[in-house]
Amino acid sequence: MSLIVQKYGGTSVGTVERIEAVAKKVAASHREGNQLVVAVSAMSGETNRLIGLANEISSDTNLREMDVLVSTGEQVTIALLCMALQKLGIDALSFTGSQVRILTDNAHGKARIKEIDSHRLQGALQAGKVVVVAGFQGVDEEGNITTLGRGGSDTTAVAVAAALQADECQIYTDVDGVYTTDPRLVSDARRLDKITFEEMLEMASQGSKILQIRSVEFAGKYSVPLRVLSSFEEGPGTLISLEEDDQMEKPLVSGIAFNRDEAKLTIRGIPDQPGVAYKVLGAISEANIEIDVIVQNVAKDNSASITFTVNKTDLSQAEELLGEIANDLGALEVDSDKRIAKVSIVGVGMRSHAGVAAKMFEALSNEGINIQLITTSEIKITVVIEERYLELAVRALHSVFELSEPGTEMT
C-alpha cells in the first residue's frame, strides 16, 4: 500500500463532468489499495471570475480580502470532488487550507508555507478515507486566509506529500509528461521517463511551464518523488526524482529549453573601477527588475562592458535606468536588442563529460547561427542568439544530441 498525493489543476477540474472524470481516476487508484490525498485547484475560469468581481470595485484591492475572495474557488472544487467520489462509493473528506492547517506567513497573495499539521489528514487516511485538500491556500498564525499565489496548488501538493512522507506526488496536467523540448517546435520531441530535480529546475526556469519552480524546489529539498502525468490520457508520465535513485547511466543532455521573452541590454566603455558590476546591476535590481544572463568583459583599454538580459516587459524601464547609470559612471554607450532568444541544453550527464559545449557550439555554427552570449552552469549551457534562428537552433541541437532516440545517447 502506497501513500500517494495527487494534484489536479484548473483545466482538469474545469467542469462538473471533468471533476467526475477525476473522481474516477482517484477511485481507481484508491481501489488498487493506495492511500490518497488529492489537492485541487479552482475550476478553470473561476479565479478570473472572482478577480473580475473585485476589479469592478477597484483595481487596487486589499490583499487580505483578495485572499478571502479567491480562496473560495478551491473550496468549491474540494466539495464537488468529494461529492463525485461519494457517488462512486468512495468515502471522501474535504479540507480547506485552514482546516488542514497549512500554516503560512502573512504575505497575502504570495504566502509561503511554514508548516503543515498532518494530524487531521493522517486521522482521515487511517480511517480509510480519500482526503481532498484545497490547493493554493493556507492560513496565517492569526487565522487569516492566505494564498500561495497563482499555480500554488502544485506547491500545496508537494508540501502535503512532504509532510505525510508520501511515496509519490503525482501532478496531473494537460500534458502527458516532460519532453526533451517543446513538441510544437520539434515534431520528434520525446517524453522523458525520468528526469532529475536539478534538470527539471533548469528546464522550468527556461520556460518549460509544466510545473511551478517553487514546487520542484520544494520536492527536491524534501526528496518527494514527483510525477507529471496527463489528466486526460493514460500513461506513466515523467518521474522527477533524485539522481541517486537512478540505476541507469545518465544521458549527456536530457532536454532543450528555450525562451523568447527576454531582451538584451549592454553598457560599454565603463572606466575601470572596482564594483562596476554592482553599480550597474544593483540599481536595476532595486527597481525590482529581474536580471537573467549576465556577461562582463574587459576591453584592451581596460574599460569594462556588461551585457545582461531582462524580461521584455521591463525593457524600457531598464533602458532608462541604465542611461542614468551610464552618465554617473562616465560610460561610453548603452544599447539594447529585443530580437533575441535564449536556448539551453540541460543534463546532469554534463557534469562528468567534457566536450558537450563544443558539440553545441559546433552544431550552431554548422547552421550559420551566431552566438551572442554564453553562460554555463554545472548542468546547463545557455546561449543567446538572434530570435529568428530559435527554431533552427532547437531542432539542430535536438538532432545532434539524439534526443528523439531513447537510450542511444547513453555513455
Place this chain on the structure above:
Amino acid sequence: MSLIVQKYGGTSVGTVERIEAVAKKVAASHREGNQLVVAVSAMSGETNRLIGLANEISSDTNLREMDVLVSTGEQVTIALLCMALQKLGIDALSFTGSQVRILTDNAHGKARIKEIDSHRLQGALQAGKVVVVAGFQGVDEEGNITTLGRGGSDTTAVAVAAALQADECQIYTDVDGVYTTDPRLVSDARRLDKITFEEMLEMASQGSKILQIRSVEFAGKYSVPLRVLSSFEEGPGTLISLEEDDQMEKPLVSGIAFNRDEAKLTIRGIPDQPGVAYKVLGAISEANIEIDVIVQNVAKDNSASITFTVNKTDLSQAEELLGEIANDLGALEVDSDKRIAKVSIVGVGMRSHAGVAAKMFEALSNEGINIQLITTSEIKITVVIEERYLELAVRALHSVFELSEPGTEMT
C-alpha cells in the same frame, strides 16, 4: 456611540453595484459615530448556482460537503463588501463563520448556534474597524464548516448582536417594514412602527416571510431590538422589541396573516377509545409531515372526528397514511380538501380584551364567509375558510379592526 449590527440579504448584495450601495449605507452609519458589524448573505443566485453544480453530480449529496460548497457564497460577499468599504476610506475586516468562531452543532445544512466567540470581533471594533461577517455559516467543534439553513443570515446577525450586546440589530430587506397585512392584497395596508416579538412570531408563522422565525425567537430570547428596513429606500422601518419597552397602549390587533399553502384532512366516526388523537396524529408526524391546525370533536354517538391541516405538498402522503389508520381504528371515513385558506388576526392587545374573537367572527359572517375551523392562542385567532374567500376575509378584517388608521384602535 451605538453598537449596531446590520444584515443585508442576497438581493441587497446581488451585484457589485449593489454591494457598493450597501457600503455607502454602512459608511454613512459608521461616520455618524456608530460601531458596526455587518452580516451578509451570498449574492442572490449564487447559492442556487452552487447547489446546481452539486445537483449535476447527484441529487443526494453529502451534507457536510454541501456546507463546504455553499458557504463560499457568503465568503465572496464579505470580501467584496470589505473592498467596497475600503474604497470609501473605511477600515473594514472580514470574518467567515469559522474565523469569528460561530460555534454550532454538527447538523449540517440546519445547524444551530451554540456559542459565539466575541473576542476577535470586539478587538476589531475597538481598533475602529467595520466588521463584516459571513451570514448563514458556522463551524462545529471539530472545525467542520456548517450552515444554518436558508435564510440563516438573519440568525447570524441576531446571534452576533446578542453576543456583542448590540444596541440594535437592523435587518435590511426588500420591503420597508412589517405591514398590517400583505399590501398586495389590501391596498391600504399600513407599515407598523413597532411590533412585539410575539406578534412578529405569530405573523411569521402564518406566512409573513420577511424574517426567519428562528431569528425572531432568538432576538426575543436575548432581548435584542430588531429593526426591519429597506435596502433600497430610506425610512425608519419597523422596530420589533419587547412589549415592556413600549410606552403606548397596544392596539387590539396588530396585523392579519394568511396562508394558502395548506390542505385539510378529516377522519370521522372513530370508535371512542383513549388515545385516539395520538394514534391518528402520531403516525402522521412519524412520517415527518408537519401538522398545523388540529381540531377534535366528539359526536352524539360518542364517535370522534379529528380534522387537521398539512402542507399541500404532503397531502397525498398524509391521505394514504390516514386511510390505513382509519382501517386500523375502524373509522367511518376520511376526506380531504385542498381549497382552503388560513387567516389569523394577531395582537398582544387580545390578552386583556374580550370580544375580539366575536368581532372577527361577526365580520366574516357579515361577508357570508363560513368558518370551517377555529384555533386560538393568547395573541392570535386563526380560522380556516374556503380559499376563494381569502382576499375578501383579509380585507374585511383589515377594515373592521381599523388597521389602516394608526392609533384609532388604541383603547
